[in-house]
Amino acid sequence: DTGVSQNPRHKITKRGQNVTFRCDPISEHNRLYWYRQTLGQGPEFLTYFQNEAQLEKSRLLSDRFSAERPKGSFSTLEIQRTEQGDSAMYLCASSSESGGYNEQFFGPGTRLTVL
């Protein structure tokens, strides 16, 4: 396994359009996280899945954002009616259930630019 992968790596869209990002975690990891990062800031937590169940969502996650993880494998993050303020790097991470509070393995991110 080569690690967490994310597609696309870059996305440019016009305000008001919908976009969808995909994350493929490390295959044996049952936990999957989405974060958002803007320039000069650390990643901000958006949501977390354990297997296919979405267990936690940040207050930052507006109704325009929805995430899914069908079958507990890959995950998608959709942003509807994009706004310029949605421009950011969207990071996906995964971790293993074994061993307690394990480290998270991050993907390379999807950079979203909303014009």
Place this chain on the structure above:
Amino acid sequence: SQKIEQNSEALNIQEGKTATLTCNYTNYSPAYLQWYRQDPGRGPVFLLLIRENEKEKRKERLKVTFDTTLKQSLFHITASQPADSATYLCALANSGYALNFGKGTSLLVTP
């Protein structure tokens, strides 16, 4: 409100010296604290995790301390190298698995 504060200014040090980065937090009771490295345009990479009942953790040239009374963690890189130049992020969680990150400290190691 909850805050995680890291050195806001970039840290410039000479190769071979020890770099010390600070992470202070307020209104958290973290079960553990993690340090990550992030290079430009890439996702963070895990470096070390220290639990609330641990005072110090080491890994090769890295050392992390965790003082829950002072609400502070220190991250040390000994014998620093230019390849250590990156942004270093402190992250913690009160419970569960979602991480809260600081803004990061940019480290530049010059030959």
